[in-house]
Amino acid sequence: MFKKMTAGVMAITLGASLMAGCSSDSADDGKVTLELFSNKSESIETYKGLIKEFEAENPDIKIKLDAPPEAETVLKTRLTKNDLPDIMSIAGNATYGELGRAGVLEDFSGTDLAKTVQPSYIDMINRLVGPEEEGTFGLPYATNANAVIYNKAKFEEHGLEVPTTWDEFIASLEKVKAAGDTPIYFTLKDAWTGMIAWNSLGANVAGEDFAEKKSAGETSFTDKYDEVADKMAALVQYGHKDNMGVAYGDGNNAFAAGKSVFYLQGNWAIPEILKANPDMELGVFPMPVTNDPAQNKLVSGVDVLLAVSKETEHKEEAMKFAEFMMNQDTAQKYIDEQKAFSAIEGVYQEDPVFEGIKANFENGTITSFPDHYYPAGMGAENLVQEFLIKKDKEKFLKKMDSEWEKVQNR
Amino acid sequence: MKKKNSVFLIITIPAFLLFFIFHSFPALQGIFYSFTDWKGYGDWNFVGLKNYLNVFKDERAGDAYLFTFKFAIVATILVNIISLLVAIGLNSKIKFHKTLRAIYFLPYILSILIVGFIFNFIFAHFLPQIGDAFGWEFLTRNILGNPDLAWIGIVIVAVWQAVSFNTILYLAGLVTISEDLYEAASIDGAGVWTKFWKITFPLIAPFFTINMVLSLKNFLMVFDQIVALTGGGPGKSTESISLLIYRGGFEGGEFAYQSANAVIYFIVIIVFSVIQLKFLNKREVEN
Amino acid sequence: MNRKKTSWLVTTLLILGSLLILFPLYLTITIAFKTPPEMAGNLLALPKSWSFDNFAQAIEMTNFFNAFKNSAFVTIFVVIFTVLTNSLVSYAIARNLHKKFYKFLYFYFLSAMFIPFPIIMLPLVKQTSAWGMDNLVGLIILYIVFNLSFNVFIYIGYIRAIPVELEEAAIMDGATTWGVFWKVIFPLLAPMNATVAIITSLGAWNDFMLPLVLLSDREMATLPLVQYIFQGQFSTDYNLAFASYLMALAPMIIVYIFAQKWIISGVMKGSIK
Numbered sequence: 006m007f008k009k010m011t012a013g014v015m016a017i018t019l020g021a022s023l024m025a026g027c028s029s030d031s032a033d034d035g036k037v038t039l040e041l042f043s044n045k046s047e048s049i050e051t052y053k054g055l056i057k058e059f060e061a062e063n064p065d066i067k068i069k070l071d072a073p074p075e076a077e078t079v080l081k082t083r084l085t086k087n088d089l090p091d092i093m094s095i096a097g098n099a100t101y102g103e104l105g106r107a108g109v110l111e112d113f114s115g116t117d118l119a120k121t122v123q124p125s126y127i128d129m130i131n132r133l134v135g136p137e138e139e140g141t142f143g144l145p146y147a148t149n150a151n152a153v154i155y156n157k158a159k160f161e162e163h164g165l166e167v168p169t170t171w172d173e174f175i176a177s178l179e180k181v182k183a184a185g186d187t188p189i190y191f192t193l194k195d196a197w198t199g200m201i202a203w204n205s206l207g208a209n210v211a212g213e214d215f216a217e218k219k220s221a222g223e224t225s226f227t228d229k230y231d232e233v234a235d236k237m238a239a240l241v242q243y244g245h246k247d248n249m250g251v252a253y254g255d256g257n258n259a260f261a262a263g264k265s266v267f268y269l270q271g272n273w274a275i276p277e278i279l280k281a282n283p284d285m286e287l288g289v290f291p292m293p294v295t296n297d298p299a300q301n302k303l304v305s306g307v308d309v310l311l312a313v314s315k316e317t318e319h320k321e322e323a324m325k326f327a328e329f330m331m332n333q334d335t336a337q338k339y340i341d342e343q344k345a346f347s348a349i350e351g352v353y354q355e356d357p358v359f360e361g362i363k364a365n366f367e368n369g370t371i372t373s374f375p376d377h378y379y380p381a382g383m384g385a386e387n388l389v390q391e392f393l394i395k396k397d398k399e400k401f402l403k404k405m406d407s408e409w410e411k412v413q414n415r
Numbered sequence: 416m417k418k419k420n421s422v423f424l425i426i427t428i429p430a431f432l433l434f435f436i437f438h439s440f441p442a443l444q445g446i447f448y449s450f451t452d453w454k455g456y457g458d459w460n461f462v463g464l465k466n467y468l469n470v471f472k473d474e475r476a477g478d479a480y481l482f483t484f485k486f487a488i489v490a491t492i493l494v495n496i497i498s499l500l501v502a503i504g505l506n507s508k509i510k511f512h513k514t515l516r517a518i519y520f521l522p523y524i525l526s527i528l529i530v531g532f533i534f535n536f537i538f539a540h541f542l543p544q545i546g547d548a549f550g551w552e553f554l555t556r557n558i559l560g561n562p563d564l565a566w567i568g569i570v571i572v573a574v575w576q577a578v579s580f581n582t583i584l585y586l587a588g589l590v591t592i593s594e595d596l597y598e599a600a601s602i603d604g605a606g607v608w609t610k611f612w613k614i615t616f617p618l619i620a621p622f623f624t625i626n627m628v629l630s631l632k633n634f635l636m637v638f639d640q641i642v643a644l645t646g647g648g649p650g651k652s653t654e655s656i657s658l659l660i661y662r663g664g665f666e667g668g669e670f671a672y673q674s675a676n677a678v679i680y681f682i683v684i685i686v687f688s689v690i691q692l693k694f695l696n697k698r699e700v701e702n
Numbered sequence: 703m704n705r706k707k708t709s710w711l712v713t714t715l716l717i718l719g720s721l722l723i724l725f726p727l728y729l730t731i732t733i734a735f736k737t738p739p740e741m742a743g744n745l746l747a748l749p750k751s752w753s754f755d756n757f758a759q760a761i762e763m764t765n766f767f768n769a770f771k772n773s774a775f776v777t778i779f780v781v782i783f784t785v786l787t788n789s790l791v792s793y794a795i796a797r798n799l800h801k802k803f804y805k806f807l808y809f810y811f812l813s814a815m816f817i818p819f820p821i822i823m824l825p826l827v828k829q830t831s832a833w834g835m836d837n838l839v840g841l842i843i844l845y846i847v848f849n850l851s852f853n854v855f856i857y858i859g860y861i862r863a864i865p866v867e868l869e870e871a872a873i874m875d876g877a878t879t880w881g882v883f884w885k886v887i888f889p890l891l892a893p894m895n896a897t898v899a900i901i902t903s904l905g906a907w908n909d910f911m912l913p914l915v916l917l918s919d920r921e922m923a924t925l926p927l928v929q930y931i932f933q934g935q936f937s938t939d940y941n942l943a944f945a946s947y948l949m950a951l952a953p954m955i956i957v958y959i960f961a962q963k964w965i966i967s968g969v970m971k972g973s974i975k
Contacts, residue, residue, distance in 0.1 A: 046934025071920050074933045075646075078666035085455035085665055085824075086831035088918050103668060107456055194539075194560045196648050249649050250539065250557025254938040277937070382667020384475070384651065391650025394562050404474070411473065412667065422879040426794040427807060430787070433847045437826070438814055444825035455828070501719065509713040517962045518720040521727075524954045524965075526908040526926045529947045532933075533726050536940060541729065541745050575723070580969070587970040636818045639910045642930070660820040661915070670824055677821040688816050 037322050038067045042083075042090035044076035045309070047273050051342045052094070059329050066322050077381075084109065089314040091323045094146070097126075097307030098374070099381035101143060102133035104312070110142035111313040111320070118144055118331050126307055126348040129373055143310035144331060145348035147340060150289070150362055151204050151304035151374065154268040154275065156260070157286035159186070163266060167290045167361060169298040171236070178243040181266050188243035190265035192256030193393060196386040200376055201269045202240055202292065203389050206233040207375040208304045209294035216378030219409060226405040234398045236294070240269075241393050249394060261285055273308065275344040275358060290361040303365035306374040308345060380412040442681075445674045455670035466675035476676055478651055479659045480683070486566055486655070487634035490573045494630050495623070498578045502585035503615070516586075523579035531643025534572045535559070538644070559645050562652035569653055572640050577633070581626050588619035624695040628688060635684060656680050734945040741940060756945035763935065764946055768921065769928040770953070773907055776838055776924060780845045780906040785895050788850055792857030793883055797866075799858075808858065814851040819911065827915050838922050841913060845906050853898050856972055860894045861887070897972035900965050907954060925950040 043052060049072050056068045071090065073079045077100045083089050089109055095101055104110055113119040119127060119141055126145035134142065153174075155165075163181050168174040178188040192198045207215070211229040218224040241248060245265065254277075260268045261281035268274070275287060291303035311330055313323045329335060336352045339345065346354045346366065365371055379385050388408065392401035449466055453459035470476050505516050522530070539557045546554025558564040592615065600610050616623070638657040641647060647654035647662070654662075656676070664673035733741070734756055735749035760766065798804035830840050864887065872882045888895075910926045917923060923931060929950055936943035958965060 046937065049935055069920065071931075072934060073931050075662075075666075078662055081455070081668065082665040082827065082915060083918055085670065085828060086836060086918060087456070088831055088836065100666075109456075194557065194649065196650075247543070247556040247560060249562075250543075250560030252539065255539065258938050281938075382663060382669060384667075387648060387651050390648060391562065391652070394649060408475070411469070412669075414469075423794040423798055423804075426790055427804070430791040430850060431807060431810070433843075434811065434814070434850055437830075437844055437847045438817070438822060438851075441822040441825035441829055442817060444829070445821060448825065455824070501716070504712045504716045504719075507712050508708050509716060510708055510710075511713065511717070513963070515713075515716050515720055516966060517958075518723055519716075520962070520966050520969075521955075521958065522723060523969075524904055524908075524958050525951055526910070526929075526954075528908075528910040528926045529929055529950055530726070532929060532943070532947060533730050536733075536944075537726060537729065540940075544745055575726075583966060583969050632816065632818075636820065638820075642910075657818070657820040657911075660823065664824045674824055677824070681817060681821045684818055685816060 036065055036067045037319050038069055039092060039317075039319055039322055039326060040090040041068050041070050041092045041094065041326070042076070042080060043070060043072040043094040044080070044096060045094070045273070046072055046074075047277060048072075048094075048309070048339075048343055051339060054342075055330070055335060055339065058335075059326060062329070063322075063325060066325065068326065080104075087316075089316065091314055091317040091319060092326055093143075093312045093314070094309050095143075095312065096377070097130045097133060097143070097145060097310050098377040099133065099379060101130065101310065101312070102135060103381055105134035105140065105142040106138045108138070109315055111315050112140040112142055113144055114139075114141045118327060121331055121350060122348050123350050130307055130310060133377065143312035144327060145307045145310045146330065146336070147307075147309040147343065147345040148305055148348050149308035149345055150272045150359075150365075151201055151292075151306075152271065152289040152362055153292050154260075154270055154278070155288050155290070156263060156266055156268075157288050159263060159266045160288065165266070167288075168293050169301070170293050170296040172296055174293050175239065178240075178267070182243055187245045187265040189240065189245075189267045189269060190251075190256055190260045191241065191244040191248040191269070192251050192253045193249045193390055194252040196390040198253050198256070198270070199237075199389045199393060200386050201271060202237060203233065203385075204304050204374050204376055205292040206236050206294050208372045209300065209302055210236075211375065213372050213375075215375060220413065226402040226409075227399075230402055230405070231398070234392065234402060237389070237393065238396050238398070249390075257281060271308075272344050272346070272359070276342065287358050288361055289359060291365060302370045302372040303362055304374055305346070305366075305371045306377055307348065310348075380409060383408050383412045446678055448671045449675035449678050451671045453671040454668040455665065459671070462671075466672045467679070469672065470676050470679055475651060475654070476656075476659065479654050479656050482566060482653060483635060483637065483655045483657075486570060486573075486637060486653075487631055490570050490577070490634045491627060491630045493570065493574050494577045494581055495626055497574065498581035498626070499585050499619075499623075501578065501582045502589055503611075505582070505586055506589040519582055520579045522576045523583075525576070527576060527639040528643050530576055531572055531640045534568070534575075535644050538568055560649055562649045565645050565649060565653050569637070569640050569644055572644060573634060573637065577630060581630060584622050584626055585619060588622035589615070592618050624692070627695060628691055631691065632684070632688065635687075730944050730948050730951075733940055734948045736941050738939065738941060756941045757949060760942050760946040760949065763942070764928050764932050766928075766946070766949055769923055769925045769950075772838060772922055773924045774953075776842055776845070777903050777906045779842045780849075781899050781903045783842070783846050784849045784853065784902045785899050787846060788853040788898065789857055789888060789891055789895060790883060791850060792854045793861055793887055795854060796858045796861040799862075808854065811851045811854040815855070823911075823915060830916060831918075836916055836918055838917075841916055844912065844916070845902075845909075849898075849902055849905075853902075856897070857891070857894060860891065864890055893968075893971050896964070896968045900968045901972065904954070 041052065041056070043049070049070065052070050056070060060067060076095075080093070080095070080100065084104065084107065122145050126148065127141055130143060130145055131141060134140065163184055163186065165177045165180065168177050181188040207230065210232050215224060215229060219226075251259065256268070257274055257277040258281045259265070261278045268278075269292070272289070278287065279285060291301060293301050295301055311327050313320065313327060317323055330339075331349060333349065333352055336347050336349045340347045340352065340354050341356070344354070344356060344358065376385055385405065385408075388401065388405055392398070395401075448459075450461055450463060451459045452462045452465075501519055505512065505519065509515065538559050542554050543557060546552070559568045596614050597610055600614060605613065636657050637655045638661070641653055641655055641658055645653045647658050660673045660677055660680075663669040663676075729745070732747075732749055733745075735752050740747070740750060795804045795808050799808060830836055830844070835843065868886055868890075869882050872886050877885065908926060909924075910930065913924045913927045914930070917927065920931065929947060932946065936946070
């Protein structure tokens with residue numbers, strides 16, 4: 006009898022806790038909780054600050070920030086579950102394109118918010134969604150720059166000047182190497198960091214319309230990326246002894262500690278480097294890819310766009326947050342903290358660190374990230390990583406072609 | 416007696432239904448979707464065997480199978496050798512018997528993922544520091560960054576953890592062997608080696624079979640260690656089948672395609688398990 | 703046993719081996735107490751001061767107590783209901799194995815042991831979220847159901863060794879089938895229940911993959927999942943990360959220190975059957 010009673014008691018406890026578990030979602034003292042999903046670990050602190058500000062202005066809205074690793078896989082899992090976060094802060098890349106085509110995001114076309122964004126960035130993300138589906142399913146917010154970051158103190162120590170051609174660039178790397186120093190600090194344990202150089206090279210050598218033509222079967226990696234692959238392989242010669250063994254976070258620390266002269270990264274790495282060494286003096290320049298300085302463009306894309314789920318129960322509140330974010334003051338704060346560039350008209354990045362790429366933004370010598378237009382799930386960064394280890398160019402380019410076609414055909 | 420039967424049915428039928436709903440039904444759904452082009456959302460069409468044909472042509476899937484099996488076989492063998500040795504050691508007359516046994520079992524209670532994170536640090540920072548300090552060139556680089564060696568790092572972590580459980584199983588077998596058998600063998604002049612092959616091994620053969628099958632099965636599903644250590648890299652050199660299905664199925668929008676992969680994987684596992692059981696049972700009988 | 707001499711060689715070898723096991727834990731503990739500047743020096747050194755700042759910061763950052771509560775909630779309910787239900791189901795099957803239906807059930811549950819989780823993962827995630835089960839309760843139900851497969855296997859071996867006469871005597875005294883199970887069989891299963899409880903609680907406490915794919919709401923994350931989620935935020939602050947890891951490992955280690963004899967013999971018993 007005793008056992009039976011224990012079992013009964015337990016059944017009741019479970020029942021009760023089940024109910025508690027179910028009701029606790031809605032019983033949040035009348036507050037609306039929004040989930041903000043972000044794919045960047047670098048912006049967590051900035052977002053936390055902005056959220057605090059927003060919550061102070063809107064006491065009945067609570068925002069929960071979620072920035073998991075492998076964010077795109079997590080986001081796609083949520084899409085499969087039909088359970089998208091209320092607000093998403095994601096990059097303007099193929100995943101955005103797929104979400105746009107899936108028809109799960111709010112369309113911002115023609116809204117007042119969308120009008121505050123520089124039209125070229127709206128075009129950039131519209132191209133990602135492609136011709137099958139028309140619409141602007143996100144608000145481009147922050148943009149980035151894919152660049153060469155350099156340690157100013159070391160730069161002077163080696164008597165270098167900012168290179169404007171590929172040959173000059175290689176010459177400076179050579180000079181550093183000859184002096185017994187490490188030219189570039191690679192962090193290729195994290196595959197995506199290999200794409201920084203890849204994108205600069207690819208955009209300038211293979212042209213902006215490569216993805217479109219590749220999808221139409223008019224061109225291929227084998228045709229267009231031969232030079233890119235050669236130059237990638239050349240750059241890795243100027244790394245440190247464990248290029249493949251160091252991850253991004255450790256690389257930021259190492260560069261901050263003066264372990265190399267150059268660092269191939271985006272603007273987003275700058276706050277991380279400065280966090281590790283606040284007194285460091287940094288400079289940036291666009292990677293000179295060809296020997297014609299007029300031809301070298303800076304790779305810049307939509308690093309962050311804000312999207313709102315179509316299915317959210319709290320659309321009004323989500324829109325309120327989007328408005329708050331798009332506000333000029335907020336946008337300025339975001340780019341100042343993140344050392345990013347704004348997609349919003351009239352908001353400028355004034356940090357002297359970016360002196361070396363300012364001209365590109367002013368005169369429009371900018372091109373977008375080639376890999377943002379690669380089909381999602383192709384895993385290009387892992388293939389590039391593998392190539393940098395094995396250096397088997399022909400096989401690698403063929404594989405890039407076949408993986409692209411494989412994903413496209415699925 | 417009739418009443419008794421109905422009680423048993425009342426117990427087992429819900430269990431059967433729940434198991435069917437949450438285990439078999441998803442498996443059947445997976446088989447169903449493997450014949451479609453579903454992305455996990457939106458519309459879908461039947462595509463027949465296209466997904467299956469594509470899996471066979473898919474180099475990435477092929478590499479994942481090769482890696483997973485290489486890893487699982489090596490790890491299984493190492494785990495069984497090491498844990499058998501440790502178990503024999505623990506079963507002999509030693510000091511600190513209880514404490515040592517407790518230490519050797521400790522890894523079993525730890526989260527694989529967290530252990531992986533800790534080892535990730537060891538590979539990335541501690542070993543290179545040792546390498547630099549002693550001038551051992553091979554240690555100065557993170558082995559997880561080398562596509563030819565990264566899998567060994569994963570094996571080390573997997574073995575470190577799995578030895579604990581298998582040791583206990585072997586120990587359970589060893590304590591059942593009577594000391595007298597060894598005494599008798601010693602009188603006959605048998606050496607350590609002979610005693611092991613003639614007495615110990617035959618008597619713990621059933622444990623050996625179970626350990627081999629269970630470890631192989633667990634290692635074939637390797638996931639946590641890889642997520643914590645390499646994320647499948649460098650390149651795709653340590654991408655296991657589980658990781659491929661998870662990543663491809665969700666992120667790549669290849670729900671149907673990876674379902675086909677999962678079905679193939681299932682068939683492979685069954686075939687493997689059957690062969691293994693047959694082989695090991697045969698030895699057991701022979702012995 | 704006393705006839706043999708203590709083998710110091712084997713003892714020494716085993717002690718050396720055990721250092722390999724303890725070393726990563728030593729590293730975890732010391733790093734958790736160090737500060738970032740100390741990381742530049744000898745990694746083997748002890749921390750300069752034993753300050754709990756890293757732990758306080760990690761608790762706040764990862765909302766440790768919430769994750770702990772989630773893990774404890776899941777583990778406790780999974781263990782209790784796994785032991786109660788799985789033993790009952792096993793009993794029903796064990797006593798009717800001569801009948802076709804039960805024999806089928808036995809092999810049905812058993813064969814599921816050979817189905818790797820990734821095979822059912824994609825549809826399961828879809829199905830559970832459609833049914834509103836992408837939460838801790840859903841997780842608990844899935845663990846209990848999935849555990850059947852292994853537990854039926856080990857329970858049945860044990861139950862078949864219990865003489866039927868015991869039950870018949872109880873029935874003579876007027877007990878129902880329920881009564882027989884709870885009053886006669888369940889207490890006799892105590893050693894096996896302990897084994898199942900230990901293996902189940904370790905499995906539920908340490909599992910990563912099912913929570914990863916099933917739970918969307920970060921408030922519900924279990925301890926291992928939290929360590930994963932915060933990888934990006936730990937970034938290169940290894941001291942903070944290791945403090946967090948240590949706290950996630952600690953509850954099980956503490957339980958183990960006090961109950962290791964019992965836990966080990968529990969697992970051993972399960973394997974002999």
